[in-house]
Every structure is written in C-alpha cells, then in structure tokens.
Amino acid sequence: MPVGASPLFLREAEIRRGIELLYFGYTNMVKGADVRLAELGFGRAHHRALYFIARRPDMPVGDLLDLLNITKQSLSRVLGELQARGMVAQTVGTRDRRQRMLRLTPAGATLETELFECLRDGVTRAYGHAGQAAVSGFWTVLTGLIPPGDRPLIEALQAAE
Amino acid sequence: MPVGASPLFLREAEIRRGIELLYFGYTNMVKGADVRLAELGFGRAHHRALYFIARRPDMPVGDLLDLLNITKQSLSRVLGELQARGMVAQTVGTRDRRQRMLRLTPAGATLETELFECLRDGVTRAYGHAGQAAVSGFWTVLTGLIPPGDRPLIEALQAAE
C-alpha cells in the first residue's frame, strides 16, 4: 500500500465487505458441486480429498493431512469410503515404504473432473467479468490471508504441472 | 474482459489456483475466531448468527434464514443457545407483529466485536500488503461468484451504515 493512502481504506466497512464476500463467494462456488456430491452419497470432505489427490498424484497420506488440517481419524473415514467405492487407490512408497501414496482410479479421476467442472463454471464467469487485473488482485489478497509459513505448502500445489 | 485477452487466462491452472486460494484464504481468515469461539463453547454457526445480527440490528428471523441458507430448525438451535447465554434478544416486530426482530445484547455486541477483531487483523494485513487496486479486484471477482439474483441481499448488508 502506498504511503499516504486513504486511512478510510481500512475502515470497518471495507473489512466487513471482504469478510462477507469471502463467505458468500466460497459458499456459492461450492454449491453446484455439493448437489452432485449429494446425489452420489458423498460430501464436501470427500471432494476435498479427491481434489487434492487429483492435484498431486502420489501424495503420501501425511501430506494430505497437513493440507486438510484434520485428524488422521477423520481423513481415514473419508479415504476408506473413497477406496471402498473405487475412487482412490494406495501404493506403497518407493523411497519410504512406510508411506502410502494416494492416487485416483480412472473412476475417481472422472468424478473429480466432473466436480471440478461444477466449480470451474462459476470461477470462469467471475474471472471473465472481472478481468485479468482484478483476478490478480484477488489472488494477492487471498494469499495475504494465508500465514506466510503455510504458503509454501499451497504454492507447491501450483508448481510445475 | 477485453476482447482478445489471452486465452491462457482461463486455463485450468488459473481456475485451480483460485479455488485453492479461496479455500485456504477463508479457512485461515476464520481460524482465529474459531479458537475464541471454542473457548466459550460456541461454534462457527453461532458466530455467523452473531455476525449478521450485529450487521443488521432488528433483522427478522426470516431474513437471517435467507442469508444463512439453513433450515429454521438449525437456526433455532443456535439462536436458542445465544439467547440462553444472553447474547441475543428478540422483540416483536412493529410493522408486522408476527416477526421477531433480532438484536444483540450488550454482552453479545461485546463478543461480536471481539470476534470481528480476530478476522479484522488478518484482513487488514492482507489488504494492506495487497494495495487498494488489488482489494478492488478481490471484491469484483468474489461478487462475480455470487449469482446475480442473490447479490441484492448481500449488498443490502453493506448499504447505509
């Protein structure tokens, strides 16, 4: 922020606006996927696991736990259901045989793609109407909300596709 | 978006980046408030009710239901707890005596302020580092994620303080 920028810039109203838009924006983004998940008997927790496994194939269980920030017992339930329904498979780690590497089965990949498309449509529309500069600001502000220490974990998702 | 903007602009990587930042940004924004709420034996649902009642004092129950998009049975539990603990009070509507107008008690207002400050610190930092143009883009993209039909409801929160 340039020195001397309006002090009103950080007034309560602006903060509340951000809080509200973030809440409603997130809620609306996932609304479509929620419907599809419910039809299949899955929930948001399943989606999150599917999403990150799709994003980083062969991620070990521990990394997924770090990303989701839940207990292994919670993840275990979700992962067990996804495996039982043929969406996720495990292989023993090559470098460290204690690790279980997670990846999607073809059926899992198909479902993840379908769910991604639910989110994508809304995001594409929002990006398109806002323009590239706005999108860049959107990314910048959201990144600023993440504690610096946690950023590498998230940036690693976006590195080298 | 200007005609002829990069077609790469809407590639999958950009969409996924937005999805991830929105998820992690939201999660981190509310993390501090979650801690405080847990100390008091409240949860996020209580916070959402407190938040919107603070934002629009004397909002009728039905409006709050529309905003939160949950069933009246779910809200009723939360609201009952907030009333039992002296955070929220109801008055009979003046224009329509069937309505119950919600407002915070002084204790409720104190708590809401405290929780707001938990969110505010993170948002203020993110806004400050990003700059006003980025914040504007942040708002624009998030607004674009909300179905146009729902926007008036949310904009009404931000009108005429």
Place this chain on the structure above:
DNA sequence: CATATATGTCAACATGGCTGACGTAAACCT
C-alpha cells in the same frame, strides 16, 4: 372469515469434525 405467512417446536437422523488409546511396519540413530 378463510387462508397464507412468520415463527417455534418435537423427533429422528447424517455428516464430518474431535479425543484417547493402541497396534504394526519401516526407517533412523548410535
């Protein structure tokens, strides 16, 4: 006066978090 609306309430259930305790296999360290 009949009907619709705003709210409340009882009961049962699902999802997805949590804690605590315990077990196994593999890696790592000395």
Place this chain on the structure above:
DNA sequence: AGGTTTACGTCAGCCATGTTGACATATATG
C-alpha cells in the same frame, strides 16, 4: 544390532451443525 521415532491404521465414543417431516400458534391479508 537394538532402541527410538515415524507413517499409517483402527476401535470407540463424543460433539457441532446440518437435514427432513410433522405439527402448533399468532398475526396478517384478501
């Protein structure tokens, strides 16, 4: 080689917060 730590899994129970369905009451409205 042996003890310790790490990665993962599992059993059991609890809590928060959402859901549906049915029904009750007071008030507004045509």
